[in-house]
Each structure stands twice: as structure tokens, then as C-alpha cells.
Amino acid sequence: MAGPVDLAFDPWDPEFLADPYPAYAELRARGRLIRYEPTGQWLVPHHADVSALLRERRLGRTYRHRFGHEEFGRSAPPPEHEPFHTLNDHGMLDLEPPDHTRIRRLVSKAFTPRTVERLRPYVHGLADELVGKLVEAGGGDLLTDVAEPLPVAVIAEMLGIPEADRAPLRPWSAAICGMYELNPSEEAAARAVRASVEFSDYLRELIAARREEPGEDLISGLIAAHDEGDRLTEQELVSTAVLLLNAGHEATVNATVNGWWALFRNPGQLAALRADHSLIPSAIEELMRYDTPLQLFERWVLDDIEIDGTTVPRGAEIAMLFGSANHDPSVFADPGRLDLSRGENPHISFSAGIHYCIGAPLARMELAASMTALLRRAPTLVPAEEPRRTPNFVIRGLAGLAVEVA
Numbered sequence: 228m229a230g231p232v233d234l235a236f237d238p239w240d241p242e243f244l245a246d247p248y249p250a251y252a253e254l255r256a257r258g259r260l261i262r263y264e265p266t267g268q269w270l271v272p273h274h275a276d277v278s279a280l281l282r283e284r285r286l287g288r289t290y291r292h293r294f295g296h297e298e299f300g301r302s303a304p305p306p307e308h309e310p311f312h313t314l315n316d317h318g319m320l321d322l323e324p325p326d327h328t329r330i331r332r333l334v335s336k337a338f339t340p341r342t343v344e345r346l347r348p349y350v351h352g353l354a355d356e357l358v359g360k361l362v363e364a365g366g367g368d369l370l371t372d373v374a375e376p377l378p379v380a381v382i383a384e385m386l387g388i389p390e391a392d393r394a395p396l397r398p399w400s401a402a403i404c405g406m407y408e409l410n411p412s413e414e415a416a417a418r419a420v421r422a423s424v425e426f427s428d429y430l431r432e433l434i435a436a437r438r439e440e441p442g443e444d445l446i447s448g449l450i451a452a453h454d455e456g457d458r459l460t461e462q463e464l465v466s467t468a469v470l471l472l473n474a475g476h477e478a479t480v481n482a483t484v485n486g487w488w489a490l491f492r493n494p495g496q497l498a499a500l501r502a503d504h505s506l507i508p509s510a511i512e513e514l515m516r517y518d519t520p521l522q523l524f525e526r527w528v529l530d531d532i533e534i535d536g537t538t539v540p541r542g543a544e545i546a547m548l549f550g551s552a553n554h555d556p557s558v559f560a561d562p563g564r565l566d567l568s569r570g571e572n573p574h575i576s577f578s579a580g581i582h583y584c585i586g587a588p589l590a591r592m593e594l595a596a597s598m599t600a601l602l603r604r605a606p607t608l609v610p611a612e613e614p615r616r617t618p619n620f621v622i623r624g625l626a627g628l629a630v631e632v633a
């Protein structure tokens with residue numbers, strides 16, 4: 228174990244955010260478990276440890292199924308944050324068995340590989356249309372013209388959110404996701420609370436309408452599952468819809484722009500991809516590894532656990548560094564090199580264990596659709612300027628990606 232030390236790991240430093248990977252190498256060299264005072268967490272930077280801990284039942288995304296706040300040595304969140312927690316804490320991502328198992332099974336029934344596969348023509352058609360407009364305009368912002376509208380429309384379509392209602396989805400999601408950053412500010416919390424109230428109110432109305440008049444959409448499917456066996460409460464229904472809508476686009480948006488910015492910085496690899504589109508599937512995996520869209524996930528220690536000779540006690544919090552694990556040289560040869568034809572690629576960008584991303588097949592399809600359309604219809608695409616990063620660490624992305632069709 229390494230003790231409190233002066234680390235290059237500083238998630239609030241723009242220089243670190245520009246390229247966190249050298250700081251991760253330093254962390255991995257320091258040890259398997261590093262106490263990090265600014266957040267009171269234990270950092271875990273190695274692939275083998277992250278991979279094992281994601282499957283570890285002594286850890287949990289929540290502790291509330293077993294302990295009260297005080298009993299666990301934590302303080303209850305302030306009452307004014309309650310709308311955010313009510314919404315967040317009833318989604319499957321923040322539940323543990325048995326509730327997690329029940330909800331995940333139900334959602335999986337509606338969110339099958341077949342449902343996703345049926346969407347393929349729609350997803351590719353939409354990607355083609357969006358890229359077509361970008362090309363006609365001679366360029367634009369890859370973020371707002373392609374990366375955002377594609378996954379937002381797809382997940383909204385799946386859930387049956389009418390087109391006219393979609394504009395606030397992205398700002399609501401961004402406000403809620405602000406709470407997943409490390410040590411969020413009071414202003415960020417206030418924005419998340421406001422968005423939680425508005426988003427929940429909207430969905431309650433939509434659910435009531437679908438209950439009256441069911442459609443072919445996922446919300447109607449979840450209501451039916453709910454009504455048959457009383458297995459999803461009304462709050463769980465709202466929380467599940469919000470989780471699907473937010474998780475259903477946030478990371479895909481960032482994976483798209485991080486991926487293209489990585490390609491632009493590696494012209495040799497981009498040229499190889501342009502010459503051989505059969506590299507698309509392995510390119511997508513490699514880009515998700517190379518610049519990991521979700522950098523950190525946390526787990527509570529529910530029962531004492533020993534890591535590298537140190538007992539991490541119940542009540543502690545572990546922060547698993549996905550970006551670091553994805554650059555661990557004991558798993559990935561020459562991890563700092565973008566290699567679109569990398570064969571074995573056991574990156575953990577979609578997590579592992581019981582919370583493994585339920586949307587991974589959809590995300591892969593969306594990323595392949597936009598990449599195919601951009602390679603085919605914009606073979607001369609170049610960046611117009613160096614993009615700015617968002618100030619976020621956990622959800623790693625760009626504030627925009629200006630491009631030109633040369």
C-alpha cells in the first residue's frame with residue numbers, strides 16, 4: 228500500500244485532464260492500493276484488481292440495502308438533495324441484489340439483443356442522414372451534429388419519448404451526471420436536484436399516458452411488466468426510464484468524440500481505417516480502451532476486504548480507475564499506442580460483474596453506425612481546430628469537435 232503522497236493524479240487540474248495517462252502510470256508504479264485524501268477514497272489503478280473488484284460481492288454500489296447511514300459511518304445526504312437521491316437510488320445501477328436482480332431481469336426482458344438488432348436499419352439510416360448534413364455543410368461540430376443527436380434520438384425512440392419532448396433530455400442528463408463527478412459543488416447539486424424534479428415530473432405524466440394507451444415502446448413494456456406481477460414500483464419505473472435515457476447516450480456521445488479526436492491525432496491509424504473498413508469493430512474496442520469515456524467507478528466496502536496486504540474496512544470507499552486499468556502494460560502491450568487492429572482487447576470500459584453495461588450491444592452498434600457513415604461519406608474529414616475538453620473527469624469528453632470536409 229502507498230500512503231498519502233504527492234501525486235500527479237489531480238482530477239481538478241486541466242493539465243491532468245488533458246492527458247491523465249502518464250499520471251496513471253505513476254499510480255500503478257506506486258502500488259495496487261493508494262489512499263487519496265482529497266476524496267477520502269482508496270484508488271485502485273491495476274487492471275487485475277479492477278477486474279476482480281468489479282466481481283467482488285463484499286463491495287457494492289450502495290450500502291443502503293444492508294446499513295443505515297450512521298451505522299455505516301456516513302452522514303445522510305442533506306434533505307434538499309432528496310429529489311436527486313430518490314431518483315438515482317431507485318435505478319438498477321445504484322441498487323444491489325435482490326432489488327438489482329429483479330429490476331435488471333425485468334429490463335433485460337424488454338431490452339433484448341433482438342430488440343437492439345431490430346434497430347440496426349434505423350440507427351444506420353439516422354447516422355447516414357446526420358453525416359450527410361454535415362458533409363453538405365462542408366463541416367460543423369461533430370459533437371452537436373452527429374455524436375449527440377444519434378444516441379439521444381435512438382434511446383428516446385426506444386423509450387417512446389415524442390420528438391417534440393426531446394430537447395430537455397440532454398440538459399437534464401448533463402445536470403444529473405454532474406453528481407457523478409468527484410466532490411460535486413453545491414451549485415452542481417442544486418442543478419441536479421432541479422433536473423431530477425423536472426425529469427421525474429415529465430416521466431410520471433408520460434407513464435400515466437402510456438398506461439392509458441400503451442404503445443410498442445420500452446416504457447409501455449416496463450409498465451406491463453410492472454402491472455402483471457407488481458414487480459417494478461412507480462418510482463423504480465421512473466428511475467429506470469431516467470437511467471436508460473441518461474446512460475443510453477452520455478458515454479456514447481463522449482466515446483464518439485474522444486474516439487475521433489484520437490483518430491485525428493494518429494493519422495497513420497486513421498489512414499489504415501479509411502483504407503480498410505473491416506477494421507471498424509476492432510477500432511471501436513481500441514478507441515474505447517485508448518481514451519476511456521468513463522474514467523472512474525466507485526464501490527462501498529460492505530465487509531472488510533484485504534487488498535495487497537491492507538485491510539480496507541467496512542464503510543470505506545474504493546475508486547476503480549478504468550482509464551488506468553485500460554492502460555495497464557501487464558495486459559495491453561504498448562498501451563500508449565493506438566492500434567486499431569489490436570487482437571485481444573479485454574478493456575473494461577463497459578465494466579464487469581453484475582452491473583456490466585446492459586447497453587453495450589446498442590453502444591457498439593451506434594459507434595459502428597456513425598463511424599461507418601463518417602468513413603464512407605466524409606473520407607476527407609479533418610479537425611478544424613484543437614478541441615477543448617470539458618472540465619469533467621469521471622465522464623471524459625470534449626466541449627466540441629469542429630471538423631471540416633477537406
Ligand code: HEM
Pocket residue numbers: 288319320321331382470471474475476478479482520521524525576577578579581582583584585586587589590
Ligand atoms: C460507449 C457507451 C457506453 C459505455 C462506455 C458504458 C459504460 C457502462 C459502465 C462502465 C457501466 C457499469 C458501471 C459500474 O460498474 O459501476 C454501465 C452500466 C449501465 N449502462 Fe452503459 N455504457 C455505455 C452505453 C450505454 C447505453 C447505450 C445504454 C442504453 C440503455 C446503457 C445503459 C446502462 C445501464 C442501464 C447500466 C446499469 C446496469 C446495471 O447496473 O446492472 N449504457 N455502462
